[in-house]
Amino acid sequence: MRLSEVIWKCRKGIREIDILLSRYTQEVYPKLSEIEQKNYVEFIEQDTFEILDVLINNKPIDAKFLKIVQALKSFN
Numbered sequence: 001m002r003l004s005e006v007i008w009k010c011r012k013g014i015r016e017i018d019i020l021l022s023r024y025t026q027e028v029y030p031k032l033s034e035i036e037q038k039n040y041v042e043f044i045e046q047d048t049f050e051i052l053d054v055l056i057n058n059k060p061i062d063a064k065f066l067k068i069v070q071a072l073k074s075f076n
Contacts, residue, residue, distance in 0.1 A: 001041055003030060009041065012048040017055070024075050036067070043068050 006029060010021035021044055029040060043065045044051070053059035054069055061069060 001037070006037075006041060006044070009044050012044075012051065014048060014052065017048065017052060020055075020072060020075065021051075024072055028071065028075070039064050040068055 003025070006025050007022055010025055011018055012021065025040075025044075029037060032040060050059075054061045054065075055072060
């Protein structure tokens with residue numbers, strides 16, 4: 001998937017999440033392996049509030065997303 005398409009998918013309607021996902025996508029996504037990119041796109045296609053619960057409230061998530069969630073939480 002093209003970078004511009006992934007950035008578009010980062011628009012979730014909550015400013016803080018939008019900024020975090022967009023910055024991560026621009027800076028880190030191009031460096032990920034193909035499998036990691038696929039998992040990332042699948043992660044950001046989830047419901048906005050599901051992503052928020054995972055990032056803020058530590059809601060359990062599918063194991064394939066754990067690395068992404070950890071990276072997003074530590075991303076500055």
